[in-house]
Amino acid sequence: MTDTSDDRIRFQVELEFVQCLGNPNYLNFLAQRGYFKDQAFINYLKYLLYWKEPQYAHCLKYPMCLYFLDQLQYEHFRKELANAQCTKFIDDQQVLLWQHYTRRRTKLLQEQAEACANRMAQTNGQVNPSQT
Template sequence: MQYLTYLAQTGFLEDEKFLNYLEYLEYWRRPEYAKQLVYPNCLHVLTMLKSPQFRKDIAKAELSSVLYNDMVERWKEPLREPLKGTKEDSGAGGQEQPQSSPQIKSEDTHEVPQVSPVHGLK
């Protein structure tokens, strides 16, 4: 998050090429890509970066720290839904299965138009 603060303070987050790049990154919401994400909350950050107000506010180090701390706390929370195919999901008792990555919510994935980071929508 501190890196976003630096980018906001230098004006980079308002650069049209960067805004086009944000559109390009939307392909990560597609299920075939989203399942590869180690930190799926980055999709939420991507959504927030599309807001002009957020891009302005993230220039404040305090907001960056609050967001970072919130993310760390969320990473500590156990998953609320069992992964499909685990003992928990099949209704069998026993130990919880270790889970290597957080669940990706279906609302975080959707079809996205093809976008070039430099030229915008195709």
């Protein structure tokens, strides 16, 4: 394998792993198996903070993983993840956030579409140069 190929594979593996950190149930799995007690693993989590840099962060499909990556830098958070109730609470809060975001985004898009339709009706479909 070439260095470029190795770098590409490493990038993909690290990208997938960082995104897995956005899943509270996976974090619970890691905590219950003692990964968060391994100093080498903790160091790896610290190393992965480079994903917060814009040139890497734009590749993430699930940006919530960066929040959890930040929180994993704290021992107290890592210990709490072993508690299934804590993980369930985090998971529930994440779902509520997504639901709120989706509803809010839908509402904003509807308002924008209605405003655009009203402008079009007022100008009889004519483009007003002052609004472009």
